[in-house]
Amino acid sequence: MFSVFQGVLGGVVLAWIASRTKRPRNSWLAISLVALALSFTPGFIATAMAPALWLNAMHVVAGALIIPMVALALPTGESSTTPR
Numbered sequence: 001m002f003s004v005f006q007g008v009l010g011g012v013v014l015a016w017i018a019s020r021t022k023r024p025r026n027s028w029l030a031i032s033l034v035a036l037a038l039s040f041t042p043g044f045i046a047t048a049m050a051p052a053l054w055l056n057a058m059h060v061v062a063g064a065l066i067i068p069m070v071a072l073a074l075p076t077g078e079s080s081t082t083p084r
Contacts, residue, residue, distance in 0.1 A: 014070065023077035028070060036063045 014028065021027040039059050044052045 014074075018074060021077070024074040025071050025076045028074055029067065032063070032067045032070075036060070036067070 013031075017027050017031070018024045036059060040056050046052075047055070
């Protein structure tokens with residue numbers, strides 16, 4: 001259930017980024033990479049070293065798959081600034 005909630009929340013954030021920023025792809029990459037970096041800290045605080053390393057490795061693998069896929073679906077913002 002928590003994963004579904006996170007997916008919906010991520011979709012809302014993505015829609016907000018796409019509608020409010022001039023360069024949605026760059027904004028998404030910056031926000032998601034900061035969030036990925038912040039996801040590393042709770043694992044080291046709450047658990048022993050081995051489980052924390054596995055948790056971080058799983059975050060990196062998921063991020064490596066999802067972040068570029070979502071970024072490619074967003075506009076770069078460069079086409080909207082070119083004159084017609």
